[in-house]
Amino acid sequence: MRSPTPLAASTTTPADLGDSGSGSLVDSRLREAVARRLRDDHEITAGRADRASLRRAVARALAAEGIVAAPDVWARAVRDLVDDLGGLGPVEQLLRDPAVTDVMVNGPDEVHVERDGELRRVDVRFDDDAHLERLLRRVLGPLGVRLDRSHPFADAVLPGGVRIHALLPPLSEQPVVTLRRVPAVIPSWDELVAWGTVTPGMRERLIAAVTDRRNLVVCGRAGVGKTTLLARLLAEVGDDRLVVIEDAPELRRPAAHVVHLRVRPPSADGAGGIDVATLVRNALRMRPDRLVVGEVRGGEVADLLQAMNTGHDGSMTTVHANGAEEAIVRLEGMALLAGIPLAAARAQVGAALDLVVALGRGRDGRRQVTSLVEVGAGRDGAVIREVTA
Incomplete structure (x- = not known):
């Protein structure tokens, strides 16, 4: 009979794991031994491999390996093995x-x-x-x-x-x-004000813009909270029918009446891909009150601008740009790449957009609205006016 193998205790506490080391109590040998036993575990092979069943199976495998440890050390070893055998290993503790x-x-x-x-x-x-x-x-x-x-x-x-x-x-x-x-819960306006993301005046202007069915673009660089603010804005649309187009599901149920469309990447042989532009064209046949594109990156902007200009008021999107003026230039450039002549691209952007909300992040890491810009159509394209709030 195999003699029990003690599992070495660790002085690292669970609260310290994210800062003082991976804190893992298992090595590659033990992981491989447990993985071999899981292949024959009846609960796993029956197809019920959720995290709870995996935790039970790992505990059985450790016992079968003759591992003994104090209850807290045992629990941490089971958690580490479940993270590695069912997730992303050591980064699971960070998440x-x-x-x-x-x-x-x-x-x-x-x-x-x-x-x-x-x-x-x-x-x-x-x-x-x-x-x-x-x-x-x-x-x-x-x-x-x-x-x-x-x-x-x-x-x-x-x-x-x-x-x-x-x-x-x-x-x-x-x-x-x-x-x-991706935030599981849309923050409230009071939370956004408390965090310094918006001022009370900006909050009222943004809510009024959504209520008045103005076409909005939220811009900023990566990680400044564009999607979070967009989700908060969409929560103000009431019973309007939204058709939301994304390449990844980030705007999860932002309003009462929502249809989600998802991009489909091509298969391994390059066939079967469905891009944002195709979904925008399909969405226009689905009787949307408002059209929402999670982020515009290319030629789909032509169909979105056309929708904004032909009765789908209150539509919204986000775009990567450092500021409101840069966002307008980027949209014009994407329209050019879609085959729209420069003069027409500028005219369509100016006529389609009503408001651009620019987000930034300070040195202290705080995300905040840095400018609010009203957009109108001029002789040479978009005319902008910064709004103070």
């Missing part, structure tokens, strides 16, 4: 922290997080490149997302609303992963 909005893995031994608006490096690591790649394939495989050396990039949303983007060599020196948490 359990509600203050963490982004996790950036620059390789197996370099991990950064954004916590409460502050970017910092944490002492969390993977065993090696192979360990990180194995975890990525495990979480992406059930989603039907391919990631290998012949297709070395992937973008998906994990169960629970975490958006993941991954790159493999040769596109990068080591596997690179970016994780962004």
Whole structure:
């Protein structure tokens, strides 16, 4: 009979794990032994492999391996193994922290997080490149997302609303992963005011703009809260029928009457892809009161501008740009790429848009509306006027 193997205790407490090391109590040998036993576990092989059933199966496997430990050490070992065998391993502990909005893995031994608006490096690591790649394939495989050396990039949303983007060599020196948490709850206007994102005056202007069915664009660089503010604005539309188009489900049920359309990436052989422009054209046949595009990046802007100019008032979108003027220039440039002549592109942007909301982030990490710009049509294109609030 195998003698029990003691599991070494650790002085690291669960609260310290995100800052003082990965805190894992298991090594690759134990992980492999438990994984072998899971292949024969009746609860796992029966197809009930949710986190609770995986936790029970891991506990059974540890017992079968003869592992003994104090209750708190045992619980942490089970958690670490469940994280590794059913999730993204050591970064799962970071995602359990509600203050963490982004996790950036620059390789197996370099991990950064954004916590409460502050970017910092944490002492969390993977065993090696192979360990990180194995975890990525495990979480992406059930989603039907391919990631290998012949297709070395992937973008998906994990169960629970975490958006993941991954790159493999040769596109990068080591596997690179970016994780962004999609807020589960839309913040209230009072919360946005308390955080300094909007002033009370801006709040009233924005609510009035939605009520008056003005066409809105929210702009800013990555990570400033464009989608969060857009979701808050959409919560003010009442019973209007929204058709929301996204490449990843971030605007989850923002209003009472919503139809969600999702981009479909092409298959491994490059066939079957459905892009945003195709979905916009389909959405226009679905009797929307308002059309919402999560983010415009290319030729779909031509169809969106046409919709805004032909009766779909109150439509909204976001665009990556450093400010309101830059957002208008970007929209005009995308319209040009869609084949619209320059004069027509400028005229359509000026006629379609009513308001551009620009978001930024200060040195202290606080996200806030930096400008509110009204847009009108002029002889040479869009005419803008900054609104103070």
